[in-house]
Amino acid sequence: MKFKIFYKFLFLILFFAMLPLLWLGINLTNKAEFSIKTPISELHINLVEKIKKSFYLKIEKFDDLSNLIDTFFKRNLQWDVRATFLSSIISSMPEINLIGILNLYGDEILRVSEKNVSSKIIFKKTPTRAVIIDKNYIALIYNKGGYYLYFELDYKKFINGLDISKIGEKSVLIMVNDKLEIEDLSGSYQKAYNCVLKNENFLNYIRSKIDAAVEFECGGNNYLGAITYIPEISASIASLQVSSDAYKYAMSIKKEAIKIIVFFALAVIVISYILSRGLSSPLIKIIEAAKRVSEKDFSVRVNLKTKDELEDLAETFNKMVENLEAYSKLQIEKILRERQNTQAIMYSTEEGIIMVDLEMRVQLINRKALFIIDCNEENFENRNIYEIINDEIVEDSIKKAFESEKKQVEFEKDFKTYKRFYRISIGEIKIHNKELIGYLITFYDITYDKELEKIKEDFLHSITHDLRNPVSAIKGFSEFLLKEIAGPLNPNQKNMIVSIDRAAFRLLQMVNNILDIAKMEAGKMELNLTRFNVYNFVKNCVDLMSSLAVKKNITFVIDGDKNIEIVADANLIERIYINLIGNAIKFTPQDGKITIGFAIVDGKFRSWVEDTGEGIPPEYIDKIFAKFEQVKGQKAGGTGLGLTISKYIAESHLGKIWAESKPGSGAKFIFEFPLNLKKDEFGRIVAG
Numbered sequence: 001m002k003f004k005i006f007y008k009f010l011f012l013i014l015f016f017a018m019l020p021l022l023w024l025g026i027n028l029t030n031k032a033e034f035s036i037k038t039p040i041s042e043l044h045i046n047l048v049e050k051i052k053k054s055f056y057l058k059i060e061k062f063d064d065l066s067n068l069i070d071t072f073f074k075r076n077l078q079w080d081v082r083a084t085f086l087s088s089i090i091s092s093m094p095e096i097n098l099i100g101i102l103n104l105y106g107d108e109i110l111r112v113s114e115k116n117v118s119s120k121i122i123f124k125k126t127p128t129r130a131v132i133i134d135k136n137y138i139a140l141i142y143n144k145g146g147y148y149l150y151f152e153l154d155y156k157k158f159i160n161g162l163d164i165s166k167i168g169e170k171s172v173l174i175m176v177n178d179k180l181e182i183e184d185l186s187g188s189y190q191k192a193y194n195c196v197l198k199n200e201n202f203l204n205y206i207r208s209k210i211d212a213a214v215e216f217e218c219g220g221n222n223y224l225g226a227i228t229y230i231p232e233i234s235a236s237i238a239s240l241q242v243s244s245d246a247y248k249y250a251m252s253i254k255k256e257a258i259k260i261i262v263f264f265a266l267a268v269i270v271i272s273y274i275l276s277r278g279l280s281s282p283l284i285k286i287i288e289a290a291k292r293v294s295e296k297d298f299s300v301r302v303n304l305k306t307k308d309e310l311e312d313l314a315e316t317f318n319k320m321v322e323n324l325e326a327y328s329k330l331q332i333e334k335i336l337r338e339r340q341n342t343q344a345i346m347y348s349t350e351e352g353i354i355m356v357d358l359e360m361r362v363q364l365i366n367r368k369a370l371f372i373i374d375c376n377e378e379n380f381e382n383r384n385i386y387e388i389i390n391d392e393i394v395e396d397s398i399k400k401a402f403e404s405e406k407k408q409v410e411f412e413k414d415f416k417t418y419k420r421f422y423r424i425s426i427g428e429i430k431i432h433n434k435e436l437i438g439y440l441i442t443f444y445d446i447t448y449d450k451e452l453e454k455i456k457e458d459f460l461h462s463i464t465h466d467l468r469n470p471v472s473a474i475k476g477f478s479e480f481l482l483k484e485i486a487g488p489l490n491p492n493q494k495n496m497i498v499s500i501d502r503a504a505f506r507l508l509q510m511v512n513n514i515l516d517i518a519k520m521e522a523g524k525m526e527l528n529l530t531r532f533n534v535y536n537f538v539k540n541c542v543d544l545m546s547s548l549a550v551k552k553n554i555t556f557v558i559d560g561d562k563n564i565e566i567v568a569d570a571n572l573i574e575r576i577y578i579n580l581i582g583n584a585i586k587f588t589p590q591d592g593k594i595t596i597g598f599a600i601v602d603g604k605f606r607s608w609v610e611d612t613g614e615g616i617p618p619e620y621i622d623k624i625f626a627k628f629e630q631v632k633g634q635k636a637g638g639t640g641l642g643l644t645i646s647k648y649i650a651e652s653h654l655g656k657i658w659a660e661s662k663p664g665s666g667a668k669f670i671f672e673f674p675l676n677l678k679k680d681e682f683g684r685i686v687a688g
Helices: 005-030 037-075 079-092 155-160 191-198 200-208 248-294 309-348 367-372 392-403 447-482 491-521 534-549 570-587 642-652
Strands: 096-102 108-112 129-133 137-143 148-154 171-177 182-184 212-218 221-230 235-242 352-357 362-365 408-414 419-431 435-445 529-533 555-559 565-569 593-601 604-610 656-661 667-674 677-679 685-687
Touching (some): 037 079, 037 235, 079 108, 191 200, 191 212, 200 221, 200 235, 248 309, 352 367, 367 435, 392 419, 392 435, 447 491, 529 677, 534 555, 534 604, 570 593, 570 642, 570 667, 642 656, 642 667
Antiparallel strands (some): 096 108, 096 148, 129 137, 137 148, 171 235, 212 221, 352 435, 408 419, 529 565, 593 604, 677 685
16 A cells, blocks of 8 residues: 555644644743844834934924925015914914024024013024924024024923833833933833943944944843934934843743754654655655756666655656657657758858857858858867857957947958958847857848948038038128128118028038038047036036027026036037037027036036926937937927037047936936046047
8 A cells, every 4th residue: 555645745744843833832822922032122113213203204394384484485575474474383383482583694583482482592504404402492493595494392392292102111211412411201211220321332322323223231130122313403212121021921931942942853853854765765766867868868767666656756757768768769850850951041041150059169150151250171060169260350350249238240351352341240049038058140241231321421421511612602702791891781682691691501500510420420520638627618608608598588507516627528518518508598488497507426427408498209309319300390490410419429428418308397408428538548538
């Protein structure tokens, strides 16, 4: 009779899981073991954090109140109305003793109190908000730009408003300031806790101004709890409890728990050893047999007499090996046919194809690839690809393709009588789209594409050069006519010539932009790196463009550190600012605002130009940096090349440019590049 493995496992689970759980559960439940170290510490931590959060919530309430008062003051300048408004606030909030208005030097302008509070207002300069705490009051001082707003709060009412509680019978909640002055918050402060201010460990927690669980010995007792620091009041909130009070239940079950654990540990070791041997030995035999099958040894068989499912598994395994042996013989012919078909396809294609494994050993290669890599050997399979390549340019190009992010690289090959251009692409070969087993190296002949691209570039350069001369002539003669060198003009003639001059200027600007883009695309735009102050530089750009914004009454704001200096090509960076500010002026409505900001972010210089216009539709965010691309429906003029030039300039500085916008909320153009740019020994721009 077979004793099934299911029952073995069931017995194992019942004996080693259910029985100990029942035994320990009954004993530990009767002893009510709920006081363990980590939960107690978490209780204290949650308590002090709750008080700290309660403190900040109350402070935030006064932050909101200060903003409400400031908003009211900006709308109403009459002092009697202001005083009435402040009086109504004091009447509705009993914890406020008085509200005061001070000038920037701390002189009192207005004091409002319905409680006849005569205390002196304590003034403290602060960029935003300051908190002053005393045993009788808490003062909040807010800097509102042109004046200071002062609240004096009743100390007891403020503290009573916090969510204060304590844990255990022998526990206390205290507040200790930086002067080591102690204040009882729980109403149960005992003299036994006086020793904490003489304990060096506790004092170190106070001096460190940290949030942490604490544990120390003091006055013959062990204490535990938690401490949190509130910087606004320069004080720490501490919740402390005598350890014996916290662990009184845990200590009573400790001895019995140890006895139970030791007993069951010995039982588990003995019984697990016996059962494991009975279960693992057959499985090990099957595993060893499976390894031999994986090495294509189909002669292996497993013989087991365990009289359970493992014996059935061994018989099934033996049948599977027999079927695999038969299947393997059938697949050999199929693999050979597929290999021949694959080779036929590879040899008929016009592209060069090489298949390599993960160790770069050649598995398949067609004649075109052999021709490109200049390989005349016949024995190349399972050899490293770099061993059979006889052209250094091809070898270097393959290595660069593997290292590149796009897994692509282009190179030129000289065949003595002619030249060809190729693009190498690296593809991954995976089994079932998961396991990587090799790489596919493909050579594409792009000679005709290169020739067509050169023809297009030559045509563009030629026509733009040919256009610039006649356009310059039109511009020059129109200026002569406007100066009335050839004779006086009547108003209608003058208006027509002004239109001609403007059109010629726009056309000349477009031609120059096209030529500049051609230079940048050809890599002929050389950078002249200099160090300059960004704030002064931006201010000059704003001054240069401000005349265009006068008609719309546009306000310019420069937001950035006046001491920031960068290394870049000043003329090209100025061009970015001029393009971005010019676009912002076009799309900013009457009485709008344009912000030019800059900062150092993550070791890079970042700058932005933000307007208050109608914004950019989402579908154009990525398109507007392309040549001649403009948002349809926005009649702002322009050639559509400014952002393209800005993109090339940012990239030439090893940086990038992008746009952020929400329709109806304006647009923000941002560019960034590394700090300390310099040229290497070959004249290339690199980050310092």
